[in-house]
Amino acid sequence: MERRDILKGALATGLWGLLPGLASAAPQVKDMKGIEELQKNWMALLAPGIKVLKPNEPMKLAKEEWRKRLDKEQFYVLREEGTERPRTSPLNQEKRDGVFVCAGCDLPVFTSAMKYESGTGWPSFFTTIPGAFATKTDFKLFLPRTEYHCVRCGGHHGHVFDDGPPPTGQRWCNNGLALKFIPKTGKA
Numbered sequence: 001m002e003r004r005d006i007l008k009g010a011l012a013t014g015l016w017g018l019l020p021g022l023a024s025a026a027p028q029v030k031d032m033k034g035i036e037e038l039q040k041n042w043m044a045l046l047a048p049g050i051k052v053l054k055p056n057e058p059m060k061l062a063k064e065e066w067r068k069r070l071d072k073e074q075f076y077v078l079r080e081e082g083t084e085r086p087r088t089s090p091l092n093q094e095k096r097d098g099v100f101v102c103a104g105c106d107l108p109v110f111t112s113a114m115k116y117e118s119g120t121g122w123p124s125f126f127t128t129i130p131g132a133f134a135t136k137t138d139f140k141l142f143l144p145r146t147e148y149h150c151v152r153c154g155g156h157h158g159h160v161f162d163d164g165p166p167p168t169g170q171r172w173c174n175n176g177l178a179l180k181f182i183p184k185t186g187k188a
């Protein structure tokens, strides 16, 4: 078989078929109705007894207070818009049921059902808990990117891109240091 034919065959089976690891990591949600259900029912993944903070209860602290509350690396990401090195977060491997909250203020921002393996080395999500984030355009690199931050404490979490899996097409690329995971059952 000619090399070109092999390539053609591979294209016919689809890129997902070539990358079995990624295919299995693709979300199980088929359509936007499914996404709405995930967003509406996110509390189903919350551990019992956890007090739910609301986005409309802002938490404002002075820089020095944040420095005391967060460790050095968390401070760099959340308060100075830093980016952790890829493949350093233990949350990349986190596959249990549960809820991800902001490491700065404990606001729930994602659930385990919204997470997928993007292969980038950062925890990635295809949607969020409604109202958790606000966005702004960041011009730090040559091309503008959409930065997002926690609406409650203003902490920087990551950037959102439009190369995520269907049906949303979104990739919320989050610093693991900006998140805390609360498993639905068992120990954190």
Ligand SMILES: [Zn+2]
Pocket (backbone or CB within 6 Å): 102, 103, 104, 105, 106, 107, 150, 151, 152, 153, 154, 155
């Ligand atoms: Zn926060």
